[in-house]
Structures are given as C-alpha cells and as structure tokens.
Amino acid sequence: MLAVLLAVNSMALGSSGQQDSPKEQAAALIKKAKKAARRHKAADAYLLYSEAAALQPSNKKLKQKMEALQTRAALESKALPPPSANPDEDIALLPPDFAPEGVFDSLTAREYAQARQPQPPPGLKALPGREDFNLRGNARSLFDQVAQRFGLETVYDGDYPPGGTAMRFQISGVDYREALHDLEAITNSFVIPLSGRLFMVAQDTPQKRNDLEQSIVLTVPMPSGLTTQQLTELAQAVKQATNIDKIAWDSTLGEIVIHDRISRALPAQALLDELVAGVPEVMLEVEFLEVSDSDLENYGFNITNQFNAIPLGNILNNVVSFPQGTTALLSFGGGKTLFGLTVAEVDALFNQTTSSAKTLYRSTLRAVDGQPATLHIGEKYPIITQQYAGQVQPGTQGQVFAPPPSFTFENLGVEIKVTPKIHGTEGVTLGVEGTFESLAGQSVNNIPAIVRRELKTQVRLLDREWAIVAGMESPVESKATNGFWGLSQLPLIGNLFRQTTKNTTHENVLIAIRPILLSLPPDQRVMPELRVGTETRPYNPL
Numbered sequence: 001m002l003a004v005l006l007a008v009n010s011m012a013l014g015s016s017g018q019q020d021s022p023k024e025q026a027a028a029l030i031k032k033a034k035k036a037a038r039r040h041k042a043a044d045a046y047l048l049y050s051e052a053a054a055l056q057p058s059n060k061k062l063k064q065k066m067e068a069l070q071t072r073a074a075l076e077s078k079a080l081p082p083p084s085a086n087p088d089e090d091i092a093l094l095p096p097d098f099a100p101e102g103v104f105d106s107l108t109a110r111e112y113a114q115a116r117q118p119q120p121p122p123g124l125k126a127l128p129g130r131e132d133f134n135l136r137g138n139a140r141s142l143f144d145q146v147a148q149r150f151g152l153e154t155v156y157d158g159d160y161p162p163g164g165t166a167m168r169f170q171i172s173g174v175d176y177r178e179a180l181h182d183l184e185a186i187t188n189s190f191v192i193p194l195s196g197r198l199f200m201v202a203q204d205t206p207q208k209r210n211d212l213e214q215s216i217v218l219t220v221p222m223p224s225g226l227t228t229q230q231l232t233e234l235a236q237a238v239k240q241a242t243n244i245d246k247i248a249w250d251s252t253l254g255e256i257v258i259h260d261r262i263s264r265a266l267p268a269q270a271l272l273d274e275l276v277a278g279v280p281e282v283m284l285e286v287e288f289l290e291v292s293d294s295d296l297e298n299y300g301f302n303i304t305n306q307f308n309a310i311p312l313g314n315i316l317n318n319v320v321s322f323p324q325g326t327t328a329l330l331s332f333g334g335g336k337t338l339f340g341l342t343v344a345e346v347d348a349l350f351n352q353t354t355s356s357a358k359t360l361y362r363s364t365l366r367a368v369d370g371q372p373a374t375l376h377i378g379e380k381y382p383i384i385t386q387q388y389a390g391q392v393q394p395g396t397q398g399q400v401f402a403p404p405p406s407f408t409f410e411n412l413g414v415e416i417k418v419t420p421k422i423h424g425t426e427g428v429t430l431g432v433e434g435t436f437e438s439l440a441g442q443s444v445n446n447i448p449a450i451v452r453r454e455l456k457t458q459v460r461l462l463d464r465e466w467a468i469v470a471g472m473e474s475p476v477e478s479k480a481t482n483g484f485w486g487l488s489q490l491p492l493i494g495n496l497f498r499q500t501t502k503n504t505t506h507e508n509v510l511i512a513i514r515p516i517l518l519s520l521p522p523d524q525r526v527m528p529e530l531r532v533g534t535e536t537r538p539y540n541p542l
Helices: 002-011 022-038 042-055 060-076 087-093 109-116 139-149 176-187 206-212 228-242 262-277 493-497
Strands: 131-137 153-156 167-174 189-193 198-203 215-221 246-250 255-261 281-303 309-311 330-332 335-337 339-341 346-368 373-386 406-423 427-444 447-461 467-483 498-517
Touching: 022 042, 022 060, 042 060, 060 153, 060 198, 131 139, 139 153, 139 167, 139 176, 139 198, 167 176, 176 189, 189 206, 198 206, 215 262, 228 246, 228 255, 228 262, 255 262, 281 373, 281 406, 346 373, 346 406, 373 447, 406 498, 427 467, 427 498, 447 467, 447 498, 493 498
Parallel strands: 153 198
Antiparallel strands: 131 167, 189 198, 215 255, 246 255, 281 346, 281 498, 309 339, 330 335, 373 406, 406 427, 427 447, 467 498
16 A cells, blocks of 8 residues: 555656646546456556545545445455564554554444444435436446436446447436336346445346345234234245245244345335235223122021029038928938029120122233134133042052143133124124133042033124123022021011021123224225336346
8 A cells, every 4th residue: 555655646746846736636546447447457446446535535426436346346356465473563564653543543332333233225315306318328328327417326347348239218207216227128237226326237137136136134023913824824925926035934023034135025025014914903902890799697696505503502602501391402412402593595696797899800902803812811720631540559669650640721710712803994793702611619530520601692893882792690699597496486486586697699790892993904905016027137126
C-alpha cells in the first residue's frame, strides 16, 4: 500500500511541477479503475476506486463502486506473507501514524451487538416517479441509461459480455422496477441489488443464479390451533409450489423456517402467509358457574334413658334414723338400706346451620375452524387396569417378586369439547360435548365405579353472543328422627320425647360459552396475486 501511495503522489505532479487538485487526481484514478474493470482485474480496480474515494470522501458513488468490487477483489488478491514470530517487531516497523492505537478506535459493546445483528437483504431505493424511455444500444448501455434516469449506479459481473447486439428499448409510464424487469427479459440478464443505489447485472443462467443470488432465512409464525398434520400439509404444499430447498418446523417457538434464494424464499413466505390466513380462528370464552346452598336444622327434646340409684345411708356425715314401724325397705345383708332414684333429664335444643358457596371458573380457548378444543375442570384419578392376583412364589434366594399393576388416569369433574364451524361474518355453530364424571363410592376388585353423565348439543351464536349450553341441578332433602321409644310416636305430646334433624342441599351448575371471531374464512378474503416468474427465470424482487 505504501508503494501505491508513492506512485500516486508522483503521478499527481504535472509537467509544470504543480500538483493537480484532488478532483483531477480522483478523475484520473477513476479512468484507470474503469480500464482495470474492463480487463477483469477486480483487485486493481478496487484499489484505484478506494484511492479515489479517499480523495473525494463526499462522493458516495465511488464508495458504492468499491463495495461492489470488494468480494471479487478479495478472491483475486494474493496471500499475505506469514507473520513473524514476534508481532511486536511488525508493529515497530510501521510509521508512528500507522500504529494500531493511532489508527483504530475502540469499539463499545453496543457497537459489537449491532454488528452481530442479522441484516435484511439490500433493496434498491431509486428516485420515485414514472419515466418514458426510447433508447437504443447494447445491454450495458441500456442498463446504464435506465439506472442513471432513476438515480442508480450499475456494476457488471466479470463474465458479462462488454458488447453485444444493439437493441431498441421503448416503453412509457414505468417505474424503476418495471423498467429493470423489462430489461432483464430482453437482455437475458438478472439484477442483484447490492445497496440502496447500486446493483449488479449478470447473465441469467442457473450457475450464475446459484453463485450470485443472495440466500436468506425467513421465519413464519404459525397459529397455535393448527395440528401437526395441518402444518405438515401446508409445508408440503408450499415446497411443491415454490420448489424451495429447505423448510423446517420449530416446535418450541411455533414457527416455520425457510432457507433458500431470495427469488424462492420470498414467494414461499407470501404463499405460506396466505394459506395460514385462510384458516379461520375463533376465541371461545367458557364460564363454569357452580352454586351450592345447604340448610341444616336440629330441634326437639333430648330425654335421658338411664336412671341412677344413689345410696342414702348417711347424709352430711349423719346417720339416718327411720321412724318406728317403717317397713317395706330394701334389705341387703340382713339390714335396712335407703336408696334415691334420679329423675329423667330433659334438654331442649334448636340448632340451624346455613351455608352458601359460589364457584366460578373462567377459561379462554383458541380453536381453528373444524378442530375441537377441550376444557377439563376437575382432577385426574388413577384407575387400575391390570394387576397380578395370583399366589406369589418365593425365589431361589428367598426374594418375592410380584409384577407391578398398570393403571390409567381418568378425568373426574367436568370436561367440555367444543368444535366450531364458522359461517362467514354471520356467526358460529358450536358442537358441544360435555361429560361429568364422579366416583360412585363402590368398587369391584379394587376398581372404583365411576358415574358418568354426558351432554351433546349444537348451538348457533353470533359473534360475542353468550349462551348457556348446559345446566345441572341436584337437590337433596333428608329428615332424621331420634327419640324415646314408644313415647316419641304419640301424637302431639310425642314432640316432647323426640329430636328432629332436617338437611336440605341444592347444587346448581351452569356452563356458558361465547365465541369471538379472530379471522374470516377464505371466502370472505381477497387473495392477492403472487409473481414468481418461471422455473428457469424466477422473479427477483428489487
């Protein structure tokens, strides 16, 4: 690089010994760079354009020319000599102005993070408006004139022919995309955007397409309601229609990943978006309301059924004396004993216990047209399906082995399965299947009996309209009587000798549902047209 700079400085001196202006020096370098580019010497042209850009920093066209030649110049450049064993010696040989700490600035963590972010493919940013063309010339001349009209710059592939047959290009009222695509068709070329103002022109062959056209990776999010079979069918349809190379499914993020050239990946993404948008979705709001009331009453008289006999031989540590002539006393052990009998105890009582409970479950389901969505409210109970019931024989070493039982989990409680059918904007038909399972309190061979109630119905609703699709009411009334035998059955006065307990319980269960449309079916949407070109000449967006 130092030798090149010395050659430029010596060349900048004119015959009169005066130095040319930077603009004149840059013009001479540009002229040499164009000659080197025509001779397919990309490395020399890159160096000359870089020197011209250094003389004219405000000229963005020179920088774009330099960036367009950078890749091919790197391929043509010679390998650097191997570094010495001591890197400090190489730094010591450099002039002070070229030391790394004097030339390079320190980078921050934010600049490193921005540099690592993936960038979208470049797109042309031409001047707006429409133009009329009536041109004549070869392919290079036509591309240069059209690009200049829209404020663009052109570079050509090294194998692109410099000359060619003169042709006429006449068209009116077109923007830069239409003009460049028409030129691609008549010159058998294709355009590769390199930056906002610069594009490359190459011959349209399969080999050049594979070598020069940029490849991108796109991700398309998928609705959560789609099944694995539907996703597989969508991916196969897109792959067959666009002939893309790689398409994968990311189950963690719920996305489909596409990797191919731009001319194939972008149409595949647009087609996949339209196919996914054609699957209507509905949001289902389900409310499960349970209300239970209980009233327990206990009233009556409680009479004791036991009588106690208490000996009265002495009272207050005094011996009791009986009058003379008293007879018919109980005699134990040859003497006379005085006993007292307790009178029956009576307790009057009245107790009442009232309880009320309300339970509300709210859930939101996202469903696809024609695909069921399931909601379970309750618990899972293990049910034994197979167990060993024979006699277990000990092994050779005294060990006893019995095969473990196998079991499954049964959903106890309420389980609702809703299958929506969307009818445009008019409403939704919901196919509702509800089951209620509970333990019956009995078991056969250690397998509990389960009580199951089922409900199947269909309901037609408008968007955001509530409906009660199921209701269950289970009233329970019980009455128990406890009292003195014989006396409690007497009319009227029998109430004094018995105790009554009443228990009244009411349980009500309501299930309400409301659909909310999230997207319209395909017959309510306008499907846009996709331009993909042909298999041999795919459409390359600009």
